[in-house]
Amino acid sequence: MTYFLLSITNTCNKSCEYCVVKPWLNNPEYPDKATADDFISFLAKEMQSGDVVELTGGEPTMFPGFIELLEWLKEHGAKVMLRTNGALLDEWRASYSNMVVVLARHDSDEIYMEERKACLLPQDLVIDRVEARLMQTKQDKPVFVSDETSPLKTHPFTKMFHITNDGKVRFMSCCKDDMGTIWDYRPRKYHCCHDCPFALGAWNLAARIK
Numbered sequence: 001m002t003y004f005l006l007s008i009t010n011t012c013n014k015s016c017e018y019c020v021v022k023p024w025l026n027n028p029e030y031p032d033k034a035t036a037d038d039f040i041s042f043l044a045k046e047m048q049s050g051d052v053v054e055l056t057g058g059e060p061t062m063f064p065g066f067i068e069l070l071e072w073l074k075e076h077g078a079k080v081m082l083r084t085n086g087a088l089l090d091e092w093r094a095s096y097s098n099m100v101v102v103l104a105r106h107d108s109d110e111i112y113m114e115e116r117k118a119c120l121l122p123q124d125l126v127i128d129r130v131e132a133r134l135m136q137t138k139q140d141k142p143v144f145v146s147d148e149t150s151p152l153k154t155h156p157f158t159k160m161f162h163i164t165n166d167g168k169v170r171f172m173s174c175c176k177d178d179m180g181t182i183w184d185y186r187p188r189k190y191h192c193c194h195d196c197p198f199a200l201g202a203w204n205l206a207a208r209i210k
């Protein structure tokens with residue numbers, strides 16, 4: 001099984017103090033280059049039904065072609081995770097039971113959160129605040145804490161890809177292995193750590209999808 005972490009846009013409507021992608025966020029030096037069609041072309045070569053695809057950013061709901069990408073993933077049997085601050089979260093969420101939404105409050109107020117929560121399905125999660133012990137301070141040192149929402153301590157992934165919105169394909173940041181871009185991708189020997197916190201977090205979320 002393969003896990004895809006897709007950072008589909010550098011655009012965001014917020015500027016959180018603890019944001020780990022801040023240097024790239026809304027920065028004209030790092031414009032989005034990959035379109036929904038680019039992501040889909042790559043996934044069509046690499047993804048199998050049942051694989052896990054995590055959509056993040058920036059704020060992924062602000063990516064042009066976001067719904068097109070969701071539709072393709074649903075049609076092709078992907079389990080999807082969406083990490084969002086709720087910016088454009090709306091009634092469309094109900095169309096994707098193959099997806100778990102992780103809605104983060106950040107600095108949003110209660111009225112905003114209640115409106116967004118009304119769009120969620122039972123499998124979804126709300127993060128009202130980021131606890132200090134879970135705060136990710138380094139890009140290549142993600143934190144994974146096992147609790148009642150993430151009880152699984154192993155994952156089934158043998159392949160993992162991190163694809164950014166400049167189209168770059170690489171293994172996870174812990175490996176520092178550059179595979180080029182989704183336009184000139186050349187497969188290499190695959191690698192996936194059994195205790196990878198990215199993968200454990202993803203698999204615990206995917207397991208919420210019935």
Ligand code: SF4
Pocket residue numbers: 012013014015016018019020021022025057058059085106
């Ligand atoms: S909402 Fe997310 S991507 Fe946007 S600034 Fe905050 S942490 Fe970063």
